Amino acid sequence: MRLILIGFGNLGRGLGRALVEKARFLRASYGLAPRVVAAVDEYGAAVDEKGLKLERLLRAAERANTVAAYPVRGEKKKSALEVIDEVEADVVFELTPTNIKTGNPGLTHIRKAMLAGRHVITSNKGPLVVAFRELDGLAKRQGVEFRYSASVGGAVPVVGLAKKLLAGNEVHAIRGVLNGTTNYILTRMSKEGAPFEVVLREAQEMGIAEKDPTLDVDGIDTACKITILANAILDMDVKLKDVRAVGIRRIRPEAIRLAQEAGYMIKLVGVARRGSLEVGPRLVPAGHPLAVGGTLNAVTFELDLAREVTITGFGAGPRETSSALLGDLIDIHRTLGG
């Protein structure tokens, strides 16, 4: 299978490393031999239809911070759109950073890839919260596969669990702790009794929170994931603006203590059900399946037959997320009869 990787930051490199580590396993278990024919980032591209040497690509990217530094086949200023146009491939991985306002550049990349008849796998929430229905419809019309497991829950197979393994159920509601950063902050606040600002700073120093933590702490990242789940699993037609989101900036240690005295933890919970999409701090009974600590994610499905199913695991990190990206690739390979 010929792959184009668009975006070669943390996630792209994580996928690159997983492809190296798993090459033998993929061939032995699935008869799958992925070949990266192009990698693109914001500075340029590396193209080799015979297949790029991934170790070399990773070294070049780490040394010069761009894939354009790949020996001989690297080319500065070559854009993703040119690569999609010029390079024959089966699957395009869209792994550029999320832009929740316009969805770009990811949205343009995905449209272009689908129109060129490529299957698409993405981790990028931007295009999904801006144009889920459009992209879903375009994929169907073009007869290409479209997968986005890595956009929600990182390593936790939230979308696949609901759409595949629980396919016989009607999903009444989805509730989840979907943002590791805020869950880490709330967990630390409850353990240390420390104020929000102090724990946020600590999380930023540890690289758990971003320099601009707005998307996480104001609940917007969780709202993006709720938007995606509502579209993908509840079959709704909604955008980010349809989700009412409240963050955790106003949570004080005293409030956490009052909650604890009554047997509750405060968690940032996203809820998707038909007629109501919301994100906000909630009281979760201690011992409840969603009462996970640290950077963990957890999602509970309310179902007609199975009643309740909860899944939990690591929601972020390049290595963990490569599990979802690789899973999507294998899934497409199987769907196509491989």
Next chain:
Amino acid sequence: MRAQIEMELEDVPGQLVKVLEPISSFGGNILNVLHERERKTPLGRVPVRVVFEVDERVKLNRIIGALRDMGVRITRVGEKEGAVRSTVLLIGHIIHTDIRDTIDRLNELHGVRISDLSLAMGAIGQESAARATITADDEARARAALSRLEKIAKGKSLLMITSLEGT
């Protein structure tokens, strides 16, 4: 909450023990069992009424589900007076926005009262936090109370945090 389940059991030995088992195993605290052998139904079944306490709605639903799965005929599920308790947190300038008024406006509602209130004051100029337990006679009244409190909180710029089970 305090719940009451009425059901009809086959008149054979061991039936009563069988239906009590899921109630306690799903966390129900049984308060009272009324087994009315002399009031048999035309089909020869025995009406039984069990009153018990559970701390979450979800557990009551699980108990009902488990009983149905066992093939038990449930004739009525009820909630007892003052039976639905909801815990709510408020964060903001709770005192300065007249906490008395907040409580009064909730207590105005029929079958609703604030049965417990704990306050943690913030430093001067900072926001405070309060935890309230709202007791209502049934689910509908509890929902009405929460939605009124939500309006009050909005008007007073308080952040209201409800329990997951209420969503």
